[in-house]
Amino acid sequence: MANIGFIGLGNMGLPMAQNLLKAGHSVQGFDVSKAQADALAAAGGRAAESVKAAASGADIVITMLPAGQHVRDVYLGVDGVLSSVGAGTLLIDSSTIDVASARDVAAAAETKGLAMLDAPVSGGVGGALAGTLTFMVGGSDAAFARALSVLEKMGKTIVHAGGAGNGQAAKICNNMILGVSMIAVSEAFVLAEKLGLDAQKLFDISSKSSGQCWSMTTYCPVPGPVPGSPANRDYKAGFTAAMMLKDLKLAQDAAKAAGATTPLGADAAKIYSQFVESGEGPRDFSGVIRFIRGG
Numbered sequence: 001m002a003n004i005g006f007i008g009l010g011n012m013g014l015p016m017a018q019n020l021l022k023a024g025h026s027v028q029g030f031d032v033s034k035a036q037a038d039a040l041a042a043a044g045g046r047a048a049e050s051v052k053a054a055a056s057g058a059d060i061v062i063t064m065l066p067a068g069q070h071v072r073d074v075y076l077g078v079d080g081v082l083s084s085v086g087a088g089t090l091l092i093d094s095s096t097i098d099v100a101s102a103r104d105v106a107a108a109a110e111t112k113g114l115a116m117l118d119a120p121v122s123g124g125v126g127g128a129l130a131g132t133l134t135f136m137v138g139g140s141d142a143a144f145a146r147a148l149s150v151l152e153k154m155g156k157t158i159v160h161a162g163g164a165g166n167g168q169a170a171k172i173c174n175n176m177i178l179g180v181s182m183i184a185v186s187e188a189f190v191l192a193e194k195l196g197l198d199a200q201k202l203f204d205i206s207s208k209s210s211g212q213c214w215s216m217t218t219y220c221p222v223p224g225p226v227p228g229s230p231a232n233r234d235y236k237a238g239f240t241a242a243m244m245l246k247d248l249k250l251a252q253d254a255a256k257a258a259g260a261t262t263p264l265g266a267d268a269a270k271i272y273s274q275f276v277e278s279g280e281g282p283r284d285f286s287g288v289i290r291f292i293r294g295g
Contacts, residue, residue, distance in 0.1 A: 001025050002150065005058035007051055007074055007081070008095070009036040012121070013064035015128040016094070016154045018043045023153040030054035051077075055084040060150060062092045067246075068101030075105045082112055090146050091116040094135070096172075098250055099165045100257070102138065106164035115143035118164065119151065120171035124238040132156040136174070138167035172254055175247040179268040179285070181215040186289035189222050193293075200225055221289040235287035242281035245272040 001024045006017040009031035017027050027045040031037050037047035048054035055061050075081045102118040109116040117139035127133040133155035144160045151158045161170040192202045203225035207217045220226040248269035255262045275291040
């Protein structure tokens with residue numbers, strides 16, 4: 001079993017770290033919120049007082065942080081991860097960040113002889129709790145092989161997407177699809193309402209025909225057809241609208257840098273920006289149907 005340093009024990013990071021504890025690993029964790037680190041300690045881990053303390057002596061360091069600048073600071077800063085770990089430590093960043101930051105930090109790790117993976121996740125808090133996350137992993141074949149048995153304790157689907165930064169590329173492309181498709185499904189249900197078509201009838205038809213997609217069949221934005229969807233809980237968030245907007249902005253930044261044309265992705269980013277600005281950032285992203293409906 002490995003000695004794992006886990007930095008970033010928020011809504012996603014804490015249950016991920018707890019699943020590593022359940023699998024028998026030793027986990028020392030740090031978070032800017034002492035309460036989160038204490039929650040890890042209560043589950044059998046150790047609360048570290050700093051990034052350096054969490055990383056020191058670890059076989060593997062895993063980070064789950066809000067944005068690219070946080071990742072740069074935690075890895076590259078004074079008393080950061082790169083200056084705190086020993087030779088042979090495997091580094092895994094599961095944050096969702098910009099591709100450039102992922103590749104820059106991986107390159108800095110390589111200059112110190114350290115293997116690093118970018119391994120963002122899909123599946124939300126529910127997937128983190130259940131240990132059924134999807135990991136999209138960028139980095140070398142050798143580093144991926146080393147990480148696989150640990151990632152499998154936190155996720156169900158682990159895909160090696162290629163070299164450094166490709167995990168982040170896969171994540172932002174996937175979430176651009178998700179953001180666009182949720183808007184399309186929401187627009188269809190709102191149109192159905194206006195035309196006098198019952199939502200259940202539309203679901204029964206579309207979920208079995210060419211309109212079928214995850215936003216329809218698993219995360220349906222209207223109450224009723226899919227009992228487990230947030231629509232049945234007043235859109236209590238599994239994945240917030242603010243987080244969706246963050247990912248759509250990352251996709252647009254990447255598209256601009258790569259010279260790619262993504263008009264639907266750009267429109268989706270504008271719609272979610274307006275939704276968040278209306279005060280609904282903490283709401284589940286599927287709640288965008290209420291914005292489309294007009295209330």
